Amino acid sequence: MTRAPDEFPPEPAPGQPAIDRPVDAHAAGGAVSGYTVDAFHNGKFFLVQPADTGHRAGMDAMLLAATVPDGASGVLADLGAGAGAAGLAAINRLPGLSAVLIERAPVMADCARRSLALAGNAHLAPRARVIEADVTLQGRQRLAAGLADQAFDYVILNPPFNAGADRKTPDPLKAEAHAMESQDLFERWLRTAAAILKPGGQVSIIARPESMSGILAALGNRFGGVEITPVVPRPGDDAIRILVTAIKGSRARMSLRDRILIHQGAGHVFSNEMNDLGNGRAAWPRRTKNRLPK
Numbered sequence: 001m002t003r004a005p006d007e008f009p010p011e012p013a014p015g016q017p018a019i020d021r022p023v024d025a026h027a028a029g030g031a032v033s034g035y036t037v038d039a040f041h042n043g044k045f046f047l048v049q050p051a052d053t054g055h056r057a058g059m060d061a062m063l064l065a066a067t068v069p070d071g072a073s074g075v076l077a078d079l080g081a082g083a084g085a086a087g088l089a090a091i092n093r094l095p096g097l098s099a100v101l102i103e104r105a106p107v108m109a110d111c112a113r114r115s116l117a118l119a120g121n122a123h124l125a126p127r128a129r130v131i132e133a134d135v136t137l138q139g140r141q142r143l144a145a146g147l148a149d150q151a152f153d154y155v156i157l158n159p160p161f162n163a164g165a166d167r168k169t170p171d172p173l174k175a176e177a178h179a180m181e182s183q184d185l186f187e188r189w190l191r192t193a194a195a196i197l198k199p200g201g202q203v204s205i206i207a208r209p210e211s212m213s214g215i216l217a218a219l220g221n222r223f224g225g226v227e228i229t230p231v232v233p234r235p236g237d238d239a240i241r242i243l244v245t246a247i248k249g250s251r252a253r254m255s256l257r258d259r260i261l262i263h264q265g266a267g268h269v270f271s272n273e274m275n276d277l278g279n280g281r282a283a284w285p286r287r288t289k290n291r292l293p294k
């Protein structure tokens with residue numbers, strides 16, 4: 001299967017389970033020309049994705065889902081969900097959690113609906129639904145789209161984080177998923193996250209390290225207890241991603257977590273930790289005790 005060039009290396013060593021892989025679409029319960037059906041969490045759920053266009057889900061989505069703690073319940077909003085990889089990964093691991101997949105691009109929202117219709121996802125479909133809407137809507141427009149105030153316990157987001165000046169792919173659907181439309185992107189997305197989260201709710205973001213200042217500015221006074229985890233290919237390498245979590249209304253201090261190592265050794269073998277996080281066998285829970293205003 002093809003994959004966007006800024007996704008983590010997908011190929012494991014011989015004999016090691018893959019994070020995701022193409023499967024026989026009929027075995028998953030559906031086949032449509034122009035799409036692939038890909039297995040995640042070692043075949044525990046499946047994703048319909050465009051075969052030749054758009055962003056393809058990978059390790060970013062799986063790491064984002066891993067920030068939702070074990071035992072989580074309630075309702076999760078996946079902002080900019082694409083085909084639904086992160087939201088479905090979260091509810092596949094967490095039977096007490098349901099998800100709303102919010103996606104603006106009609107093609108990708110349709111993929112999310114197709115994913116929920118697969119027989120292989122019958123165990124998830126009752127706990128997930130798709131909203132086709134722009135996550136930056138405000139006021140009455142946001143409410144009319146189905147994003148109510150203080151309705152969610154968790155919000156996860158994997159927004160486009162390539163700078164608008166970066167070289168863009170000629171694929172317009174992929175460009176929409178990868179490139180920022182404006183310099184205030186994080187402000188606009190986190191404004192929505194703050195509006196729809198319940199007090200004490202958790203927001204999770206995956207981004208490039210150079211986005212840290214924009215994320216922190218957008219979290220502002222809305223969120224506290226910020227935890228930042230660098231994601232590093234190998235010992236001695238610079239981080240290529242950061243995982244950021246924060247709590248709405250918290251007064252706890254910011255903390256910098258230990259790194260997550262993607263690979264062990266010089267090859268492309270995933271570390272044991274990455275393999276567990278990417279395949280839904282482990283979570284990356286917060287360590288900071290929440291301190292909400294009295």
